[in-house]
Amino acid sequence: MHVTPPAFRTDRAVVLAWAERGAIPNERLVEALAVAGITPGAPQWRVFLDQFLLWCGAAFLGAGAIFFIASNWTGLARYQKFGLVEAALVTSVIAAWGLGIDRVAGKAALLVASLATGGLLALFGQTYQTGADTWELFATWGALVLPWILVARFAPLWVLWIAIVNLAIALYFRSSPFLLGIAMDPERQAWALFIFNTLALAVWELLAQHREWLDERWAVRLLATAGGTAITGLAVVAVADWNGQIIAVIAYLAWLVVNHLVYRHIIVDLFMIAGTFLSVIVTVTVFLATHVFESSTAEAGFLLTALAVIGITAGAAAWLRRIASEQQP
Amino acid sequence: MTREAAVWRTLADAGIVSGEMPPSDARTAWYVRALLGFGGWLAAGFLIAFAFAAFAFVVASPAAAVVLGLGMIAGAAKALSARPGSPFIVQMGLATSFAGQALFIFGIAETIDRPTAAAFVVAIFEAALAVLVRHTVHRFCCAAGAGLALAIALTLAGAHYLSVGLLAGMVATAWLNEFAWATSASTVRPIAHGITLALVLVQGTWFMQLQPYQLARFGTFEWFPRWLGSALPAIVLIAVAVRLLRRGQRPLGDRDAIVTIGVTVAIGAASFAAPGVAAAMMVLLLGFANGNRILMAIGVAALLSYVSAYYYQLETTLLVKSVALGVTGFTLLLARWTLARWFLTDPEVEVSGT
Numbered sequence: 248m249h250v251t252p253p254a255f256r257t258d259r260a261v262v263l264a265w266a267e268r269g270a271i272p273n274e275r276l277v278e279a280l281a282v283a284g285i286t287p288g289a290p291q292w293r294v295f296l297d298q299f300l301l302w303c304g305a306a307f308l309g310a311g312a313i314f315f316i317a318s319n320w321t322g323l324a325r326y327q328k329f330g331l332v333e334a335a336l337v338t339s340v341i342a343a344w345g346l347g348i349d350r351v352a353g354k355a356a357l358l359v360a361s362l363a364t365g366g367l368l369a370l371f372g373q374t375y376q377t378g379a380d381t382w383e384l385f386a387t388w389g390a391l392v393l394p395w396i397l398v399a400r401f402a403p404l405w406v407l408w409i410a411i412v413n414l415a416i417a418l419y420f421r422s423s424p425f426l427l428g429i430a431m432d433p434e435r436q437a438w439a440l441f442i443f444n445t446l447a448l449a450v451w452e453l454l455a456q457h458r459e460w461l462d463e464r465w466a467v468r469l470l471a472t473a474g475g476t477a478i479t480g481l482a483v484v485a486v487a488d489w490n491g492q493i494i495a496v497i498a499y500l501a502w503l504v505v506n507h508l509v510y511r512h513i514i515v516d517l518f519m520i521a522g523t524f525l526s527v528i529v530t531v532t533v534f535l536a537t538h539v540f541e542s543s544t545a546e547a548g549f550l551l552t553a554l555a556v557i558g559i560t561a562g563a564a565a566w567l568r569r570i571a572s573e574q575q576p
Numbered sequence: 577m578t579r580e581a582a583v584w585r586t587l588a589d590a591g592i593v594s595g596e597m598p599p600s601d602a603r604t605a606w607y608v609r610a611l612l613g614f615g616g617w618l619a620a621g622f623l624i625a626f627a628f629a630a631f632a633f634v635v636a637s638p639a640a641a642v643v644l645g646l647g648m649i650a651g652a653a654k655a656l657s658a659r660p661g662s663p664f665i666v667q668m669g670l671a672t673s674f675a676g677q678a679l680f681i682f683g684i685a686e687t688i689d690r691p692t693a694a695a696f697v698v699a700i701f702e703a704a705l706a707v708l709v710r711h712t713v714h715r716f717c718c719a720a721g722a723g724l725a726l727a728i729a730l731t732l733a734g735a736h737y738l739s740v741g742l743l744a745g746m747v748a749t750a751w752l753n754e755f756a757w758a759t760s761a762s763t764v765r766p767i768a769h770g771i772t773l774a775l776v777l778v779q780g781t782w783f784m785q786l787q788p789y790q791l792a793r794f795g796t797f798e799w800f801p802r803w804l805g806s807a808l809p810a811i812v813l814i815a816v817a818v819r820l821l822r823r824g825q826r827p828l829g830d831r832d833a834i835v836t837i838g839v840t841v842a843i844g845a846a847s848f849a850a851p852g853v854a855a856a857m858m859v860l861l862l863g864f865a866n867g868n869r870i871l872m873a874i875g876v877a878a879l880l881s882y883v884s885a886y887y888y889q890l891e892t893t894l895l896v897k898s899v900a901l902g903v904t905g906f907t908l909l910l911a912r913w914t915l916a917r918w919f920l921t922d923p924e925v926e927v928s929g930t
Contacts (some may be wrong), residue, residue, distance in 0.1 A: 276758050310901045
């Protein structure tokens with residue numbers, strides 16, 4: 248018997264709305280939800296428990312290893328510590344090879360191997376005090392695990408890799424102000440994070456058209472949130488403290504338009520459009536909060552800003568509902 | 577045939593419903609509601625600043641702040657209850673109510689000398705608003721506020737370690753009864769989501785975990801035993817597993833039921849030193865059981881955020897924490913191996929993807 252996942256989606260809200268209206272007798276609601284495939288039956292429970300135990304187990308083991316290294320316990324000699332972490336790394340790689348990377352258990356083993364690699368690098372830096380910057384640890388970690396990520400063909404592992412690269416970028420700009428000086432540092436960091444995450448998002452969306460294993464909306468939404476946060480940060484700095492950042496303003500406006508057009512007409516995803524509205528609310532609020540008070544009293548400034556936020560939010564909600572109603576069959 | 581019509585047909589074929597399909601309501605996605613809530617709070621911040629700037633008596637008299645706050649909430653409640661409400665008026669109502677609540681809390685904190693009593697009053701007040709004001713986003717925010725105020729009140733009262741277990745119990749009760757209380761779903765569901773958010777914030781953020789240290793200046797004696805506080809989330813997790821088995825009409829003496837309860841007890845025992853793990857797993861489990869994907873995502877986020885907050889917890893050493901996480905991970909994998917052996921004896925089930 249092949250096991251299919253429960254329906255989830257909007258069916259749940261529909262059936263519960265019928266129950267609230269009394270169209271489904273209360274004593275038969277549990278049965279109705281089961282018949283509609285909304286709540287899981289025994290086969291779905293078994294698959295869920297299997298995956299739940301596997302992924303949580305693997306993640307906790309990996310986290311335990313990282314905590315252990317961070318504890319810098321003196322009860323073990325350095326070679327014993329290296330031995331432990333290397334044993335975890337080798338065991339998980341052998342497990343992945345033995346189980347096969349097409350199976351979920353094999354992918355989980357690669358997750359542990361990827362985390363253990365980071366732990367090994369951290370232990371190396373901790374033991375030998377190499378003098379390397381923290382960003383180099385993350386960059387090396389990302390480079391070393393990339394081959395496993397490539398062969399695993401598994402969206403969560405790609406998200407882990409992208410998170411490692413994000414950390415490397417963020418730490419690089421914190422430790423390397425270069426010629427532009429420390430004052431420019433956060434903006435350079437935001438630019439780098441925006442460009443990297445937006446490129447990753449575009450590539451992911453394109454590849455997901457042809458690769459089913461990449462078709463995970465939570466992952467692209469996460470990437471869009473990361474890129475959107477960075478460009479919103481740049482826009483906020485520009486409107487709050489104008490210093491000729493015309494490129495940031497143009498990039499922000501372009502991001503708003505492209506995001507809206509793509510996720511309204513090409514890949515319909517209201518979450519992304521809601522994100523652009525959230526960004527607009529934040530940017531407009533910062534603009535008003537920093538400029539309105541220059542030409543009015545504090546009372547008027549606060550009230551005007553509050554009304555503007557209310558107006559934009561209400562308009563955004565009405566707009567999103569309109570788009571949603573257009574999408575419904 | 578639309579998806580809704582197909583579901584209706586399925587239910588009709590099973591003899592559960594009859595007649596015409598009821599007209600469908602417009603549904604609002606969770607992220608649109610989140611946007612409304614965020615906008616409401618942001619605007620509320622400026623409204624509070626306006627109230628303090630424009631009405632000096634608010635700052636001078638806590639009683640006036642309470643009265644003004646209550647008046648704002650009453651007006652907002654009327655606007656939020658209007659059907660159908662204009663988006664602007666509804667958003668205005670949300671912001672006004674949130675600002676009114678902040679003024680009320682400010683007034684109460686200034687009026688009542690004992691911070692513990694003030695926190696309990698705020699918790700009860702927020703809980704009452706969650707029930708009385710008929711708006712989904714408002715209910716959600718007030719329920720979350722009530723849960724957080726309760727946790728703060730317990731900490732101030734010397735029962736910090738009770739809060740995660742108590743909130744976990746409330747979350748479990750709400751979600752396990754979601755279907756039994758289906759005729760009041762528009763009240764129950766946002767409140768259940770709000771308490772769940774409070775639980776995640778209390779158990780999975782470093783800010784709330786450091787509460788006992790930050791509030792040490794109040795000189796509170798911690799009378800509630802820490803070991804009991806650590807055991808409570810595990811006990812709630814086991815109780816949830818038993819209730820779900822009963823809902824699935826599995827006798828507790830049944831082979832699967834015994835294994836499931838055994839595995840849950842093992843997870844609870846293994847994660848004793850990291851009690852947030854049991855609470856987060858419970859949220860994930862309830863989400864799956866009720867077919868609620870948002871709740872499942874909250875459970876995953878709770879697990880991740882707990883592990884990162886656990887790193888900064890000051891009560892145990894990193895070595896103890898690493899052992900706790902390692903033992904939990906090992907127990908979970910052992911449980912999986914045991915279940916896989918067990919279920920492989922059932923010839924009807926082929927567990928795909930493993």
